[in-house]
Amino acid sequence: MSEDDEDQSPPSDLRSQPPPCSPNKSRNCISSSSSSQTFPDHVLENVLENVLQFLDSRCDRNAASLVCKLWWKVEALTRSEVFIGNCYALSPARLTQRFKRVRSLLLKGKPRFADFNLMPPDWGANFAPWVSTMAKAYPWLEKVDLKRMFVTDDDLALLAESFPGFKELVLVCCEGFGTSGIAVVANKCRKLKVLDLIESEVTDDEVDWISCFPEDVTSLESLAFDCVEAPINFKALEGLVARSPLLRKLRLNRFVSLEEVHRLLLGAPQLTSLGTGSFSQTHQSEQEPDYAAAFRACKSVVCLSGFRELMPEYLPAILPVCANLTSLNFSYANISPDMFKPIIHNCHKLQVFWALDSICDEGLQAVAATCKELRELRIFPFDPREDSEGPVSELGLQAISEGCRKLESVLYFCQRMTNAALVAISQNCPELTVFRLCIMGRHRPDHVTGKAMDEGFGAIVKNCKKLTRLAVSGLLTDQAFRYMGEYGKLIRTLSVAFAGDSDMALRHVLEGCPKLQKLEIRDSPFGDVALRSGMHRYYNMRFVWMSACSLSMGCCKDVARAMPNLVVEVIGSDDDDENREYVETLYMYRSLDGPRKDAPQFVTIL
């Protein structure tokens, strides 16, 4: 489960960098034709290399690389996993010039608000230039992990052909490819261990991609295709599972029925993570399989998801595994409190819980009573409209905070909230690092007092001292932002919608939150003054998104002019004379290689 997981993003250094590494010299050769390196330097280099190769953390590596040129060089030689938080922050060529021995790449593309249709399609984030550059530079590449990238079938084909040792492909929130691309990967990547398609849009090319895996024993450890909206060849899947002895994680799509899951489980009791597919029975039969027995045999299952078309009468079949579960995702299942409570009652070890609000406050209270180890909670709306019923409220979330003191991460959609509840939550859960609250009605105040939600969010930023990610909602004045600026010293990601009164709000944040990396704002009355007030920060941020605010073209141009390493994109502005000044969407980010060359027509780069 990876919907917007937090990530550790190091500061990028736009400060002067040493020139790209000089051509490789033989490491063991003391004298070399063109270098001025002396003997001690070579020894030092070797020693450094042997030491630095143990350094895993990105932040540590970035720090090490800044010590001196030699450290820069050796670090670059020994970095095997590269994380790029914004694919447009640098060109593929720069990557391959600096890092010579990359085996694993994590690459992120579109900004998150693109998920909600706030950006036209075809904006960019194409994987193509990356894969073609890496095909030549890193033939030993083993792992590619992409988020919000546009990946075509041809890209996947090139990947499959170019990297004979390829092991892991993870595509999160990606699009642009179909089952034919997946088929090529399945077929050609003979050493594949991980094929995880998560929340991606995969077109149905009517290809039996499951049959494309090689006939002999596979190295598969994880196969996730729950987002693939296409039927699969179940017989082929059964065969694949049977010849994948290392398989531990299997996430099926909704085209796999309960009977079929049953058969798979009987053949693969060693699974640790299961996405159950539809969880509905397609045929009525006299002899119903003993589903509970199949689950009982799965002694290792700790993570359960799926339930895409749940038939609730079969839910109790999972009871035998509940006691072992650390992660449970019910977020596709419309489960009532009565169905839910008997299940959750057994889940004492649960740490991660995703569900629909159909479980109501009552269900959340049951979670609070049982799941003392809970770290992460996500409650999604069954009916995601502003004026829908709202079966959960402040009561449910407050109950969770009282029962689950180790809570670290919250995503909560509701229709009603109170400041008092937020204050209580902030006091109950000091470990909170991620707090994302979506009160679905825009500008909705505290439903008991009628006041703005300033004090509640203020308490969150003040009391949750480890908070790194915050999303706010409801009726908020500038005061809320004053609190954020004053107390939100560790905040890295901030998401704002329909909030604030004036430029001061944004100024508080830009001036007060030194760690701010990712700022996404929509429909809030922030204008030029606010934008200018952040200029000292933008080189130290990954991106700023502002849509439907009050920015003018003139100001954006000024910013672009003043900050040459900042790419300032204006998206979708009308170009008729009347309002040439108005900026519909601003998306700006630092870049080492200047503006991109693949911007579509509706993007203007200032």
Place this chain on the structure above:
Amino acid sequence: MEGYSRNWFRDDKASVYNSEEKKLELKLGPPGEDGDGSSMIRHIKKEPKDKSILSLARNHFSSPSTTNKTTSQKRTAPGPVVGWPPVRSFRKNLTNGSSSKLGNESTSSDVLLKNQKRDDGNGPEKLMQPKRQGGLFVKINMHGVPIGRKADLSAHNSYQQLSFTVDKLFRGLLAAQRESSSFGEEEKPITGLLDGNGEYTLTYEDNEGDKMLVGDVPWHMFVSSVKRLRVIKTSEISSALTYGNGKQEKMRS
């Protein structure tokens, strides 16, 4: 600006601008459509009319912050807003049972406009297609090759070009399939797709579900009616074209 705390959001209902803009608000789809899913119109589509309000506002008020408020105010009028609440499309249209299966299968279409989002049941979004640049991609499947490909018909001008593309796309795949039967075979070009002389022939399925030989009608007519392409063995032409329009072959067991 700090001291200025007019509660414009409270005045929503009373505001003259609010009712003005409501009348002028552009929408695709029937009035009263709910939810963010239906209003896939991007914000900017509302702009032409809203901007007149914006300039009205500018004339009335001098302080920029007020203009800010008006700008935001018009966006917060009752009515669906794009991307709000921020729930991704695959999380919408959740059902309790298997009824959603039918809806999803019937929306699966063969002709894919480049980069088209496949949101189920979001009719208004499909209306956005004319605005997009991009190709006309059709799927091509070949007898004996499990992996299908796609081709952009808008990048082609003639049947010859298309035939060339098919050869390019499938030559390697076909050779790979044949490896086991006769080793050492080089990649043979796939020729004679259009004239019946080759081992394979190019056929297509049109928008009425009929299967036809490629090449009989003028190119532009073909492009406008083709849904998908199939490369079949020449020896099987008569049976392929006569039998079955198939419903898409599903692989359910």
